[in-house]
Amino acid sequence: MDEDLLLLMENSYLKWKLQYMKFGTHDLNKGREEFGEFYVLYADLRTYPDKFFEYTRMSLHTFDYILNKISPCLVKIDTNFRKSIKPEEKLLITIRYLSTGMSFTALSHSFRMGVSTISTLVHETCMAIWNELVGIHMPPPTELQFKMVAEDYYRLWNFPNCIGSLDGKHCRIKKQKNSGSLDFNYKKFYSIVLQGVADAKRKFIAIEVGGRGKQSDGGTFHASVLRHLIEENKFNIPKPEKLPHSNIIAPYVLVADEAYSLKNYLLRPFPRSTLNVQRRLFNRRLSTARQTIECAYGILSTKWRILQKSIETSRENACLIIKTTCLLHNIILDLDGDADPDCHTWATAEFNHNNMQNVMRNSDRNPTRQAKIIRDKFMNYFYEHTY
Known part of the structure; x- marks a missing residue:
């Protein structure tokens, strides 16, 4: 390139830079x-x-x-x-x-x-x-950690062999270019799905952010990395063990609401139309254990109010923001525990009146016979060990 032209270009850039500064x-x-x-x-x-x-x-x-x-x-x-x-x-x-x-x-x-x-x-x-x-503060769980979580669930919530509570929430985002209706949910706004697993003390064991707003909880879970890890035996879930004070051998399980399908590792409530004394007792125990994930989401949305509004960024950045709030939730619980005042305000959180909405429900999709047997084991155990 001509030396004079190169010098002119350099001077022009320098002038632009100085003007910008x-x-x-x-x-x-x-x-x-x-x-x-x-x-x-x-x-x-x-x-x-x-x-x-x-x-x-x-x-x-x-x-x-x-x-x-x-x-x-x-x-x-x-x-x-x-x-x-x-x-x-x-x-x-x-x-x-x-x-x-x-x-x-x-x-x-x-x-x-x-x-x-x-x-x-x-x-x-x-x-x-x-x-x-x-x-x-949110490392991949180990088998030993899962056993400790299960001990906490039994001690605090009277639900044995439970390694976490699973649920999903919609987080409002702005309409993204070329996203079509993929992020448009049944509540008629654009959203990303946050799916989390909480331990017995309201900490997030695992989270997955980025599910499409139009999906149901079950659909989001079916497409999730978490499901694949569990079903490919890569999530470090311990092998089945006896339920406390019994000879009933049962797997370690997650608990969820009726939005999720019944699986060998995932318990959901019995349908209301089929309830008897034993099933009603099981549903009550499961609902109590499930409170930990609702507590976690309540604290999360109360403290980090960005989740109560539309996140006005790109979808990728919105996912990062949501993940960061979940991690900060864990950090604060680890360092401050119950000394943090917001940990006691979860009961007043307005789940259905802010932008962290429940994910669309779906019916139980043909659970396997083995999954039904496992749920019945827990049901019978609770009925036989009611004091």
């Missing part, structure tokens, strides 16, 4: 370090733990723990044109977005940043939280 930051945002919410509030909030919790929906200890884990992923080098955004500011903005559901535009005004900057750093921070902490 000069005019790319809005005048309102140039006062970020003086008037931005992070610089005005953050240091003071840290001196008042109760106010810090109100602002972030987590304790100062938990915030600092997360910050310490993800800071190396968020550090950027200052340039001659612009100072980098501190990891603690990125985390605070992200937590504020998740806990309030504020729009990127509203956050950009509060923190004195561009809308695209807010959007980018929220995605970057959610990705860092997921990558750095999922292996610690």
Whole structure:
């Protein structure tokens, strides 16, 4: 290439770059370090733990723990044109977005940043939280961990050999380009399905995000990675064992509502039209055990209010946001436990009046004879061991 032409191109790019750096930051945002919410509030909030919790929906200890884990992923080098955004500011903005559901535009005004900057750093921070902490707070379950979960279910909820409660919820999203009606659900809005398994203490053992809104719970589960792992014996479920104080050998099972099909590893209630004394008792026990997943979703939607609104991002980013809230749910339970006030507010959560809607029900699709026998084993056990 001609040397003069190359020099002209380089000079043109430099002029464009300088012009962008000069005019790319809005005048309102140039006062970020003086008037931005992070610089005005953050240091003071840290001196008042109760106010810090109100602002972030987590304790100062938990915030600092997360910050310490993800800071190396968020550090950027200052340039001659612009100072980098501190990891603690990125985390605070992200937590504020998740806990309030504020729009990127509203956050950009509060923190004195561009809308695209807010959007980018929220995605970057959610990705860092997921990558750095999922292996610690939502690791793939082991056989030993499942046995510990089963012990908790028996001790806390009087349901033996139970390794988790399964359910799905719709999370509202904006209409995506070229998605057609795949994400349009029976409640007449666009959504992604979050399907989770909770342990006896309301933590998520496993989650799967991305199911199409038009699918039923059973359809979502049928298409899920979780089902394939279980049916291919890759989910580390322990081998069948005797139910407590009996000679009845039964498999370890998940419990779910009538939206799911009865399987050897998945128990659902008996249909109401077929109830007798024994079946009614079984349904009550199963319903009690199922409360853990409803508790988990109640706490989740109460604390992370982004789930009560339409997530105005791409489908891929919406999936990441939903996964991050579930992981944060586990982190807070691990670090703060019942000391977290939101853990006691789940009973007031409005499942059917916010945007985390139940997934469409479906009928039981021809359960196998063996699946019916397994459910009857639990039914007979409960009837024989009622005190």
